[in-house]
Amino acid sequence: MSVNAVRLPVHEAGRESSSQSALSECVSRTVRRYLADIGDTECSEGLHALVIREVEGPLLREVMAFHEGNQSRAATALGINRATLRKKLSQHGML
Incomplete structure (x- = not known):
């Protein structure tokens, strides 16, 4: 675990x-x-895509809130680089 x-x-x-x-x-x-x-x-977009779409937004929102909007700390917590985080935030309308 x-x-x-x-x-x-x-x-x-x-x-x-x-x-x-x-x-x-x-x-x-x-x-x-x-x-x-x-x-x-059948799920038109595929179950995997649906789950990722539904989970990723709230995950990003919560991690960003926990780190008080600090993208560098949030990216580190998520295990992704800051540029990837910014791209995902943009895709979810969070920038």
Whole structure:
């Protein structure tokens, strides 16, 4: 498990292993619910693209807020370079 991952208490882990991080469990639960809701209907942009699009914006917003708008510190926390962060912020209308 990575240093920043949080383990779910066993009673909240449900069907998943208690070693799964809270973030991973949240994604698993949400994807299961989404797939159950759409059934056999195909996602026009592809499920991977949909999840990345839906997750990346809030991730960037939260990391930028945590680092009080400091792009260099936010980029370091995200493990990407500052130019990549700026590109992603621009794509999400956050610049």
